[in-house]
Every structure is written in structure tokens, then in C-alpha cells.
Amino acid sequence: MLDGPRLPPRSGRPATSLVVLLHGYGADGRDLIDLGQYWAPQLPDTAFVSPHAPEPLAIAPVGRQWFGYVERDDRERWTGVQSAHPALDGFLDAELARLGLPGSRLALVGFSQGTMMALHTGLRRKVAPAGIVGFSGIHVLPPERALEAFDAEIVARPPVLLIHGDLDPVIPPVALPRAVESLEKRGIAVRARLSSGLTHGIDEIGLTLAGSFLGEVLA
Secondary structure, eight states: OOOEEEEEOOOOOOSEEEEEEEEOOOGGGGGTTOOOOOOOOOOTTEEOOOOOOSSEESSSSSOOOOOOOSSSOOHHHHHHHHHHHHHHHHHHHHHHHTTTOOGGEEEEEEETTTHHHHHHHTTTSSOOSSSSEEESOOOOOOGGGGGHHHHHHHOOOOOOOEEETTSSSSSSSTTHHHHHHHHHTTTEEEEEEEEEEEOSSSSSHHHHHHHHHHHHHHH
């Protein structure tokens, strides 16, 4: 079972919504939980949780991974998001039940590999999340022969905000327009920003845009 750091609602009242923060490859839940502190003034009745990915990092003695990388190709990423999906999906159900919230009061925020997971799992939820934010990520697609089954699995179409740096050396910036195209093709409303001068990270503009988006979809 996944677990990680949590922040209760800033208001001190029972949570009326939940934001789940999904970290990138080699980090852990502590890497993103401070985003909850940043957005709490806009989302005073929102609980935040940042689960540690299920696997220890394969190439180092510290850190976690949602799935392992060797080739970093489309086939490997597809196998990876599929393998990690059940654990994340179960964790989301458990957190919503713990807080007494319906699935519609959930938002997902991912960074890098966490964005891959947010999109993969968020679009397969029985109840659509309120929204998904993805920083510096990829919408992972299956091999061509599996696209029909892939499309049938997409049962949730929440609004999505994607933000990517134009100088990202880890996940090329071209991943942003490709993700927009694939999501829109599947009936998902997408907003996107290519941030000038940003490498593989999150900048102040991205934090502001994401906070506004979350405030909107969780209003």
C-alpha cells in the first residue's frame, strides 16, 4: 500500500477536496508536498497527500520510482504506467474513502514520471477527477496495434493543464504538443504552456497557473 506525507486543510475544517501530488523518477513524496503549502491559501479546505512511488530506485540507494527505466522508450514507458496503475488507483480510492469524499473532488498533480502516472490513471478512474495538472511529462501511448483497446479504457475526461519548459533536457519540449494532440483527439479539454527559459522543473509562473487551475476545477 502506498503512503506518504499529508497536509490537512489549512482552514482546520473537514476536507472538501483532495489534491494528490505525484513525484518524479528518483524523488519521493517529500519532493512535492510543499506545493500543498504554496496552494493552501487558494484551497483552504483541500487536503494534500504526496505518496512515495511503489518501487525503490533501481539505480541508486535512495529515491523511489513509479517504474524502472532502461531504454527510456515508448514501449518501456507503456509497460511501466500499466504496471504502476493498480497501486496508484487503489491508493486514490483509499484516500478518498479516508476523507469521506467522492471521486469528483479529487485532483491529480504530477511531475515528470508522476505526470505520466497522473494522466494514465486519472483518465481511467470510474469517476472523473476534477482536473489533472502535469509538469514536464508525457502522455504515454501504447503500440499502434493496441490503440483501440487503449481508447476504450479512457472513461474519464477531466480538464487537463500541461506545463513544460522549453529548455527541458530530460523530457524534450516536443512532448507538450504531442500530449495536447493525443488528449484532444480523445475528447479531453487541455490547456498548455511552454515556459521560456525553464529546464526540467517547476517555475513560479507554472505554480501560479496550476494554483489558479486547481482553484477553478475544485471550486
